[in-house]
Amino acid sequence: MARSETQVGIVGAGPAGLMLSHLLHLHGISSIVLEARSRAYCEERVRAGVLEHTSVELLRNAGLSERLNREGLQHHGIDIGVDGIRHNISFLELTGKCVTVYGQQEVVNDLIARRFADNGDLRFECGDVTLHDIEGPQPLIRTNKNGNFDEIRCDYIAGCDGFHGISRFAVPAGALTVYERNYPFAWLGILAEASPSRDELLYMHHDRGFALYSMRSTRITRLYLQCAPNENIDSWSDDRIWNELRIRLGCTDGWLPAEGPILQKSVTGMRSFVVEPLQYGCLFLAGDAAHIVPPTGAKGMNLAFADVYYLSEALDAHYRQNSDEQLRQYSSKCLARIWKAQRFSWWMTSMLHRFHDESGFDHKRQLAELSYVTTSRAAATSLAENYVGLPLYT
Structure with a gap:
């Protein structure tokens, strides 16, 4: 030994x-x-x-x-999308960070x-x-x-x-x-060989489920789709993934994510x-x-x-x-x-993902929350302060 x-x-x-x-x-x-x-x-x-x-x-x-x-x-900052309309939350303006x-x-x-x-x-x-x-x-x-x-x-x-x-x-x-706490959904994530086509991350609330547009480098994008926790990744062809991303991330001004070869895909529980x-x-x-x-x-x-x-x-x-x-x-x-x-x-x-809600109450609550965050400086500042990181050296 x-x-x-x-x-x-x-x-x-x-x-x-x-x-x-x-x-x-x-x-x-x-x-x-x-x-x-x-x-x-x-x-x-x-x-x-x-x-x-x-x-x-x-x-x-x-x-x-x-x-x-x-x-x-x-x-x-980040963009939050609701009904295809992007709303920018400027971290730099709100927090200086x-x-x-x-x-x-x-x-x-x-x-x-x-x-x-x-x-x-x-x-x-x-x-x-x-x-x-x-x-x-x-x-x-x-x-x-x-x-x-x-x-x-x-x-x-x-x-x-x-x-x-x-x-x-x-x-x-x-x-x-x-x-x-386990959440009743997961993320289907992909890495794509596609240069970022926008400057900020886009968190999109959509009736079909949440979607996120992000990036890893000047040539690689990282994208996510809300899916079921037991989602079979083999049932998601590249064409199906890009079609769903176009639907959920598409904006009223015509913006769509740049597409390219999918290098990796996986399902992550929440x-x-x-x-x-x-x-x-x-x-x-x-x-x-x-x-x-x-x-x-x-x-x-x-x-x-x-x-x-x-x-x-x-x-x-x-x-x-x-x-x-x-x-x-x-x-x-x-x-x-x-x-x-x-x-x-x-x-x-809880604000961005679609939950199974037969009464529709949670969906209406989410829309009200999203409206508040994207129109109130105080609410946007709270998001920004938490996102950029609370003070470490205390």
Whole structure:
């Protein structure tokens, strides 16, 4: 059995785990990142990529923005469409801030490259990973790849391994409270080789279901259609997808999305999920291991960055100042932000998607809400403040 020691063992090489490792490095704190998947899988997995103003600030302050500054697509607002008419919500005018479209896989690529450049200890394809003695005072992580065992002793473990990871399940039954909501629809998402044909994201409310027009780069667009949770992706030919997008996204002024070869398509379920607390003994949960938000509010990766920022600051206070107060406050501080993001994501989702509503009450309520948001500066400002990101450095 190979043995290692470090101050913080990090499970998961997604945005949360990699960012935490980098922030700890900046504080002079050692870490080892363990990932069951291959490096190529982590670098190539396509996920959402809307970065809040606060996340962009964090990346720049951490010295990770060189490619982001060059390739990120800055957006000054969003458009909300109702009955084929677009209404612009100007983040820049309402808040003085904006968001940046930069794919999650690009963030992961930047972080992996930087951690290796800084001689970081990243271990991919670790096989089975298990957590032990997480109550303290010195937990350990074991890996087993084809009978080859590794053991890593550490002071703390950060569970950054996603919703389906092993970290949350290492906590004894009953120690965590789960809050969850599953939505009666999903998103059929595509990546298309088509240059963006508009400057802002378009969130479209339509009688046939919600649709979203977004982009990933100057040559790739990302589009979504509301569909059933059990939708059979094989029943959606490319022609059927583009026809439905033309119907739902079509505007009264004649605008239609630019079309091109579909590079990828998938169906993503919609759920809200939070566990409390985010700490058990020496284990701290962060990112999707602790919470999931519906993608309508573009909060997933941004919440993960906030979690690990607070955790890195708490660990710095522990090692540098011999103070554990921030570690004790980690869960409550993160949860205050998480629940505000959950509220906003639920609100955006419930406002824009069509629900099965035989009485028609919810549909009429949605239309009234959309009218209010698109005509009231106060309502638009509330949307803008939440979308660009609530203050991180508090």
